[in-house]
Amino acid sequence: MNQLLVFVCDGAPVRGEFVSIGSAWQNIVALRKDPPAVQKVMGEFVAAATLLTASIKLDGTLMIQAQSKGPIQLLVVECTSQLEIRASVSLNPDFGEIPDNATLAELLDAEGSGRLAITLDPIDRKPSQTPYQGIVALKRPSSTHPGLDEPIETVSEAIMQYMQHSEQIDTRIWLTSSSQSLGGFLLQRMPDAGGASQYDPKMMAEGWERIQMLGSTITNEELLEVSPETLLRRLFLEESERFGVRSFPIRLVRFACRCSRERVADVIRMLGQEEVDSILAELGAVETRCDFCGMQYRFDAVDCKQTLTSSTLSDAVRPASKGH
Missing domain, CATH: 3.90.1280.10 (HSP33 redox switch-like)
Structure with missing residues (x-):
């Protein structure tokens, strides 16, 4: 499967996406011999880039780029508006063996050196214009020690923080990766429709909370192994009519490189x-x-x-x- 499915809920201010990537990811993996932890993080960034490209509705290329003095020296993931993906990673030769369970913070933010950026490059950009770039924080305020920051451990959390700060959209995202496939699930709370909506604000808020709760029940195994259409049916198995779920035609994801x-x-x-x-x-x-x-x-x-x-x-x- 190399599919992306977008859906909206007319009965709640929610838009969502499922992505499942198989052979397109295997094309990337086949070219590399990365440690499992590095491969996992790169795969999750590939899934995230695909979801974000469809979410932002970019006509051009979205690039996720990470640099650090940690084990990952440079990581680049790109996805075009046609859902063409490619990815590369360079490791720091000064580091030895990388543990299989290494977190995003351990791979990218050693000694606070990590830098993660998301760049949007429209296809119609004029030569005098620079692409829009948003810096993604790799730290967040500590929940247990006020005034202090703590590292972000997962790709999902880093992407959610980016969407909150750069796009001002409440977003939940689930990402998972294996050597054979990638899976991702995104939920966004869209701006309330105000007076044009037949639903009151309380119902809209409850709908967003309820759909987030339903989304949390989907497992990594399902994201890796089950088609987006089936996942959507499972998500709203008993409440599809309540939320007025509408899906759009499946879009295909493929590996493509623009080198020449x-x-x-x-x-x-x-x-x-x-x-x-x-x-x-x-x-x-x-x-x-x-x-x-x-x-x-x-x-x-x-x-x-x-x-x-x-x-x-x-x-x-x-x-x-x-x-x-």
């Missing part, structure tokens, strides 16, 4: 003649591997000369003689 020989040629041009000549003298060719899909690109001396002297990418790129 043209993009690599553009990077070579940015390096400049002197740097490229230095690489050619040492290695005989400029070679690179895409961190997202593993595609190998090789530019020999002739390729590099054409790239550096051309004015357009199409002029710079000739068919590769070997590899990609």
Whole structure:
């Protein structure tokens, strides 16, 4: 399954999404040999990115990027408005074995160094405009020690905090990940309809609380193994009419990478003649591997000369003689 299902409740101010990702996630995993804890966190970020992209209704690309001095040095997850996903992670070589039960805080916020950001890059953005970026806090006020902060331990909690502060929308999110599949479930309380609504504020508040409680009964195993349509039926098994549940057509999720020989040629041009000549003298060719899909690109001396002297990418790129 590689499916996302959106639903709304006419009888309560609630919008929700289920996502189940199988082969598209396996395409990402097959390229990597990450420790289980790292793989789990990356998978949950992939599920979260997919849910958020559909939730925010972005026409473009949503990127989740994390950097730290902890075990995870850099993590990047991207999802386009077409629900095309890709992900990459780089580990810090200074750390040894990573425990299987390592938390988000242990992987990303060692010594308070972690930085987590969500970037929205619209497809129609002008060159002079910068993408919108929201910083996600990796700490929250302590519930037991007023005035102090404590680390956020899970991806779900980090995403909920982002939605609360950046989008001002009450959000509950459940995420789970295995080596074979990903599962996610999102609930949002939408703004009350005011005088246009046939439901009074008390009923609306009770509906939001009730649906959150129902959502909490869904297990990780169900999210990983059961289709979104079946999960929706189970969620409102006895109360579908009360909440006026409507679902929208299933959307498909797929793995896709946007790397290309043209993009690599553009990077070579940015390096400049002197740097490229230095690489050619040492290695005989400029070679690179895409961190997202593993595609190998090789530019020999002739390729590099054409790239550096051309004015357009199409002029710079000739068919590769070997590899990609």
